[in-house]
Amino acid sequence: MTIVIGYVPTPVGEAALEAGLAEAAAHGDDAVILNASRRGSTVDVDLIDDEAVAALVARASALGVEARVEQPQHGPDVVDTFEAVVRESGARMVVIGLRRRSPVGKLVMGSDAQRILLDASVPVLAVKPTA
C-alpha cells in the first residue's frame, strides 16, 4: 500500500517525513512525498529544488522505502490536492506535520492542517516536531 507524506522544508515537515518513512518501512509501504506549492506564486519557500528531491528519495531508499516526490500546484484550498493524490495513489494513510497556531492565528491565517484532519478520506497521522 501507499502512504502520502506532506512535506515542507521546515522542522514540522521533517517531523512528518521521519514519522511517515518509519511507518512505511514498518509496514512495507511505498511513500508519495507531497511537496505542493501555491499556484500563481513567484517564489514559494515550501517548494524544494531538484537536488533536495533526489536527497529525499535517497533517504527513503536507505530505509528500504520506495518513494516518489510529487510537486503539484494547488489553488486556495490545499485539501483538494491531498485528496487527489490520495485517490490517485490508493493511499491508506496521510502523514502531516502539525504546527501550534493560536485561535487568532487560525482565524486570520487559516489552518491547512486542521482542514486536512477534518476532511481527509483516509486516516491521518498528525506529527508534532520534537521540541
Added chain:
Amino acid sequence: MDDFLNGFAVVAQPDTLLYCLIGVLIGMLIGVLPGLGPAATMAILLPIVIQVGDPISGVVMMAGVFYGAQYGGTITSVLLRLPGEASSVVTVFDGFALAKQGRAGTALGVAAIGSFVGATVSIVALSLSAPLVASWAVDFGPPEYAALALLGVLLVATIGNGNKIKALIAAAIGLLLATVGQDSFSGAERYTFGSLELSQGIDFVVVAMGLFGVSEILHNLEERHGKAHVPAKVANIWPSRKDLTEAAPAIGRGTVIGFFLGVLPGGGAVMSSLAAYATEKRVSKTPEEFGRGSIKGVAAPETANNAAATSSFIPLLTLGIPANASMAMLFAALLVLGITPSPALVEENPDLFWGVVNSMYVGNVILLLLSIPLVGIFVRILRVRPAILAPITALITILGAYTLNNSTFDVFLMIAFGVIGYLMKKGGFEPGPMVLAFVLGAILENNVRRSLIIFDGDPSGFVRDSISGPILAIFLLVALWPLVKTLMGRRAASSTTHDRDRDTAGV
C-alpha cells in the same frame, strides 16, 4: 562649478533626499517584482509627482525609480532565473549558473559594484558633457528642434524593439493624436467631434497612464503563471578580490558600451546589456565559459544597463528630447510642472539640472549600499502572490488618474487608452513609440510649421540648414543600417523578436 556644488546643496535638503530614497526603493522593488516596468511605474506615479508640485523632488524621485529598477532586476535574474527587467535577461545566463554553484552572493555583489561603477562613470560623463551640448544647442531654432524631435521619434521607432513598420505606424498615430484639440496657430478645432473636453487636447499624463500603466496591468491579469521558483541561497555576500580583478575589464567595457548606447534614442539599457555581453564573449579567450558561471557574463551586462540608464538622461536634459519611453514620462512630468526641457535648461534652471544629476550620485550610493542587504527582504516580498498586488496597483492608477483634474472623463479616457494599449500588444504593436511621439507631437508640429514659414514654404530648407541637415542625415544612416545589413545577407527577416511587455516600454 558653482552650480555643480550648488546641486549637492539642493540634494542635501532632507525633502529631496527623502524623495531620492523613496524613488530608488520603489525602483528596486519594481525591478524585482515581475509585472511592472519603470516606464509604467513612472506613468502611475505622475499624479503623485504633480500633486507634490516641486519639480526637483518629483524628477529626483522618478529618476530614482528608473535607475533603481536596473539594480532590482538583477536579484531575480540571479536567484530565480527569472529576469525582473528585460535588461537583466542576459544576466540570467551566467548569474543563475553562479547561484547554482553556490556563488549567488558573488554574482549579486559583482553586479552591484559593476552597476555602481557604470552608473557613476556615466554620471560624471553626463556632468561634463551636458553643459557643452547644451551650450552648443542653445542657438537652435525651429528647424533644428524639428529635426531633433523627428530624429528622436524615428530612432525610437526604428532602433527600439519590435517590428519597425508597426513602430512607425504607432509613432505616426501618436503624432496624429497630439493634434487633437484646438490648433494653436489657427484656432481651428481638429478631431474633437464636438466634445468640449477633447477641444482642450488630450492630457498626455492620461495617455501615458493608460498606454503604459493600465495596459500592463491588464496584460498581467492574463499572463500565465509558471511553476513557483525556489530561490537560491545567498551565502558569501561580497565578491573576493580575485573576482573583482577578473570582472574589472568587463566592467570597463560595459561602461563604455552602455554609455554610448544609452544616449542613442531607442537604444537604452536592454540593448546595452546585450551588446556588452556579446562583446565580452567575442573578446574573450575562453568564450565557452559564458553561460556556465562567468563573472564577466554578469559584470558586463549589469554595468552596461546602469550606464545606459544614466546616459539616457542626456538627450532629455540637454536637448529636451526624450530618448526612450521612461524619459518621455520625465518629460511629461516636467512639462506639467511648468518646465520645458530644452537646451536652456542647464542655464535657466541650474538647481533643477544639477539637483537631479547630483541626486543620481547619491541615489547610486544608496543603491550600492542597500541592494545586497535588502536581498532577503525582496525575496520575501516576492512570496506575495502577484494576484494580491494587482488590485493595489490598479487602484493607485485609477484613483491617481482621477486626482489629476478631479475628472471622470480623464479616468474613462485612461481606461480607453489602456484597452488600446492592451489590444496593441495583442496585435504586436509597441506602445512606447506611440507615447513618445505623442509627447513630442506638439513640439514637432509647431516647429515644423514655424520652419516652413521661415523657409517660405520650401522643405528643402531643412536639408540645407547646417545643423538640421546633418541630423537628418544621421537619422537616414541609422534607420537604413538594418536594411543594409539585411541586404548583405547577414540575417533573415529579423524583426520578429518577441519581447516581454513588462519593460519594452521602459527603455
Added chain:
Amino acid sequence: MSDQRSTTGAPDILGEIEAEVAETLAEEELPPGGPAYQTIGALLTLAVGIGGLVLALDYGLDSLRRPGPGLWPFVCASVITVLSVVLLVVGRRLEDSVAFSRASVLPAIGVLTFIGLGVLMPLIGFEIPSLVLCVVWLRFLGGETWRSTVLISVGTVAAFYLLFLHGLSIPLPHLLTF
C-alpha cells in the same frame, strides 16, 4: 534590433544572444496569434489613417508657405495609411502578436471594474467601488480564499483612505468621514 557596433563577419554572436534572450522571454508568454491578427491590426491602422486623412483635408491644407490646420495631420495620416498598406502586404508572416486565450476574459472583467469605479466614484464615493474592485480582483480574478479576499480588500481600501485623504491630502469623493 540592430547593433551599431557589431562588425561584419565571424559568427553573429549578438544575433545568437538575441535569439536566446527572445527564447527566455517567450517561455512564460502566451503563444503568438496567427496571420488573422496581423491582417486585422493592419486594417485597423489603415482605417485610422484614412479617417485621419479625410478629416484633415476637411480642415484645410492651405499651402506649404502658410500651413493650414490640416497639413500636419494630413502628413501623419498619410504615413499611417501608406505604412498600413505595406504592413497588410508584408506582415502576414510576422509572429509578434499575442493570441487571445480563455484567460483574456480576466482583463475584460478588469476593464469592467475600472469603468464601474469611474462611474460610481463621484456618486457614492470611492470606498465602495474600490472595495468591490478589490473583491472581484482578489477572489474572482486572483483565486484567493474568501478570508484572504476580505482581509486584503478592507485593508487596502483603508490604507488608500489614509494615504490619499490624510497623508497626501488629495481630495477624493468619499462616503465615510474620519
